[in-house]
Amino acid sequence: MPAPRIKLCGLTDGTALDAAIAARADYAGFNFFPSSPRFLAPALAAELGARAAGRIGRVGVFVDAADAAIAEAVAAAQLDAIQLHGSETPQRAAEIRNRFGLPVWRVIGVAKGEDVAKAAAYAGAADFILFDAKTPKGTLPGGMGLAFDWKLLAGLKIALPWGLAGGLNPANVAEAVRLTGAPLVDAASGIESALGVKDPALIAAFCGAARA
Template identity: 55%
Template sequence: MPNVSAKICGLSTPDTIDSAIAGGASHIGFVFFPPSPRNVGFEQAAALANRVPAAVRRVGVFVDPDDALIDSAIAAASLDILQLHKTAPDRIAAIRARLAREVWGALAVKTSADLAQAGTLAGAADRILYDAKTPDTAALPGGMGLRFDWNLLRGFRHPAPWALSGGLDAANVAEAIARTGATLVDVSSGVETAPGVKDPARIAAFLRAARAR
């Protein structure tokens, strides 16, 4: 079975950065979206990014961002990857072409009909992030602890490299990997004690569980 990598998303404190790195996270996510309780300012992101070794990828998480926000975040946190939510495929492609950086496009999933849209991201993004679809009235596009039916991904022909997100935690990540075949998993609320409050012990437990599947 292929090795599984893990991204810990929405980190905002030095101790949680250190826990993620010590536990073997492959990616660290910084959220640049003010309505989110996980949002970080540019100075804060810069200080946190300085704790991340070169071998760990720095991911900036955005919701349909403009160029100015992206450029400022890249300059502050030396981002390797951009993760884009609620962003049209043509806009994703334009951002990727302008910056020549790896770009992930998030696809909100609830039914098989949602998965059918994966093809629209395949030519625009380097990786598709399958995430649970939030209610239309939700203030945030993710990080709410929701999950979708992982069986939807059984036998699905992925049109591009992909990662799994949505409602993952230490108790279910092994099952999620077994059901879907994911080789990259992404967690946020599943390692928190409250919205935006990451717990080093939960981060460590999640990373152990992902490796031990």
């Protein structure tokens, strides 16, 4: 089984971005959801986007965002992909994909088997599915350190490329890849020393463990 690609989400400063690049992560996730502790304002997004150019993929994370907000972030960070983490329908995903001409990643919150099946509706509307743990109502839609039962993805066959998120950290990512065969893994809270504060040592450890 080839080593999974790696996305590190919620990077908010140059130190974390440089650590992600040094650890050979494939994607940096920039969070544009204003309620998130990892929110990135456009000015800093522009700085990090320029720093990342040609070195790592830039994925913008949005939650039910208006077109104007997406446009501002795409322009500032020079995004390579748009990740939708809210209640966006297949129709909305397709609309965003057509409007911005960028690959769309759709996050599917998982608590049980039927949640996994919801991914099928996004064939032709999104380019990539990211399975994440479903968070309780009234909490942030991701980055909470919660995992779901990875066995729900065993033997998964869907029409779209996909990845795994939710509670991944250096200690469990190898097992998660072994159980699911995930072609991509995504970490946020599992590479932090405090809420929203990325730890270069944990970034290096996570990338090493994912590839091992």
